[in-house]
Amino acid sequence: MVEKINLTFLGTGSSIPTARRNHPAVLLRYKGENVLVDCGEGTQRQFRKAWLNPCKITKILISHWHGDHVLGLPGLLMTMVKNGYNKSLEIYGPRGTNEKVRQYFDLFAAKGQDLDVKVKEVSSGVIFDGGDFFVECCEVDHDCPAVAYSFVVKEKARLDKGKLAKLKIGNSPLVGELANGKVVTINGKRVDGKKLIFREGQRKVSFVMDTRYNEGIVKFVKGADVLVSEATHSVDEQEIATEYGHMTSVDAAKVAKKGKVKSLVLVHLSQRYDAVPKVILKEAAAVFKNVRVVEDLDVVEL
Ligand SMILES: [Zn+2]
Numbered sequence: 001m002v003e004k005i006n007l008t009f010l011g012t013g014s015s016i017p018t019a020r021r022n023h024p025a026v027l028l029r030y031k032g033e034n035v036l037v038d039c040g041e042g043t044q045r046q047f048r049k050a051w052l053n054p055c056k057i058t059k060i061l062i063s064h065w066h067g068d069h070v071l072g073l074p075g076l077l078m079t080m081v082k083n084g085y086n087k088s089l090e091i092y093g094p095r096g097t098n099e100k101v102r103q104y105f106d107l108f109a110a111k112g113q114d115l116d117v118k119v120k121e122v123s124s125g126v127i128f129d130g131g132d133f134f135v136e137c138c139e140v141d142h143d144c145p146a147v148a149y150s151f152v153v154k155e156k157a158r159l160d161k162g163k164l165a166k167l168k169i170g171n172s173p174l175v176g177e178l179a180n181g182k183v184v185t186i187n188g189k190r191v192d193g194k195k196l197i198f199r200e201g202q203r204k205v206s207f208v209m210d211t212r213y214n215e216g217i218v219k220f221v222k223g224a225d226v227l228v229s230e231a232t233h234s235v236d237e238q239e240i241a242t243e244y245g246h247m248t249s250v251d252a253a254k255v256a257k258k259g260k261v262k263s264l265v266l267v268h269l270s271q272r273y274d275a276v277p278k279v280i281l282k283e284a285a286a287v288f289k290n291v292r293v294v295e296d297l298d299v300v301e302l
């Protein structure tokens, strides 16, 4: 069975949260990994609403240190300490992240010191290799150090369980040999392992938070199955978007189209579009068809 990648959108708003849209945060779950991308204010309550357990978090990926992406960290970490979080928590973020995390712990006289936190400042390339998956990042163009992330499940060879069952060899050591593509003899018949193997393709999810449009992002998200992208503004506000380091609906759609991604999920909408996300959706869909604007607590699986 193919292990699903599950994305839960905990917050889909931008700098000013609304009743409908919380500050940005997405939880990606794959096997034992629970990767939180950004942690805006109120993220820990969104975990509750989504029936998710913050103590399962393994990694936090910070796109940048603007408040809307990190104001939820002190509260979330405090809750994790109170609930006996006993793993080593990895926090990844752009240049300056070490100092910011230290300042956070100082500021709140919190029991943050009780957490085993490992901070890694990142700028580009693979930042973690978990065996069958990896996480990579690239710098983006905002008005403070900022990065985009991709979570990639590697392509792998799998045994066709249906074909295997027909051989009636149970858990025999021959299964391992077939899985390695070897030729084995079963009841006098030669069976070629390679004929039982199929390739499960790579799966990639990219997260592009606050940034101006640039070609580097197109390259970075290339071929993603799901591109989660900010689309703060309508195309009518292109000037404001560029001035404040954001993308419009059409910018995000252009990244998706040029990067040949399979689907585009828009988040980080300005409060102007809170009641009318269709404005953003329609503009983006005119450039890239397979697009949706998600709401808080929406789930996407792949
Ligand atoms: Zn933001």
Ligand SMILES: [Zn+2]
Residues within 6 Å of the ligand: 064, 066, 142, 210
């Ligand atoms: Zn920002």
